[in-house]
Amino acid sequence: MSDAADMTRSKDRTVLRVLMANEPRAYRDGIAAVLRELRPGIEVTTVEPDVLDGSIPRLTPDMVVCNRATSVVREEVPVWVELYPDYAPWSVVSVRGARSTLMEIQLPDLLAIVDQTASV
Numbered sequence: 001m002s003d004a005a006d007m008t009r010s011k012d013r014t015v016l017r018v019l020m021a022n023e024p025r026a027y028r029d030g031i032a033a034v035l036r037e038l039r040p041g042i043e044v045t046t047v048e049p050d051v052l053d054g055s056i057p058r059l060t061p062d063m064v065v066c067n068r069a070t071s072v073v074r075e076e077v078p079v080w081v082e083l084y085p086d087y088a089p090w091s092v093v094s095v096r097g098a099r100s101t102l103m104e105i106q107l108p109d110l111l112a113i114v115d116q117t118a119s120v
Helices: 003-011 025-038 049-059 071-076 107-119
Strands: 016-021 042-046 063-066 079-082 090-095 098-103
Touching: 016 025, 016 049, 016 107, 025 042, 025 107, 049 063, 049 071, 063 107, 079 107, 090 107
Parallel strands: 016 042, 016 063, 063 079
Antiparallel strands: 079 090, 090 098
């Protein structure tokens, strides 16, 4: 993670920032709405996948949900979820570099990852 990203995160640790950049858009918007409803203390932003990398320095997310974790996501974001990469039945989760694979991830799994991110 870059020094600038570390400094920005440390200035405002009271708000957990989740950046949603997965496809399809309806799925992204639906998950974002549910996260906002069930975890009102977090900030959820949605972006198109093609602007994900450019959004990371500006938004300094603590967690990203996307279909493909780019090198920028892997290097700059502490927690990320590859949601069904290449339409596979699994998802990849990385929490501070510790990766795991979840088969058929569900909303409770995403909520648990958000909660884990908030406590990291």
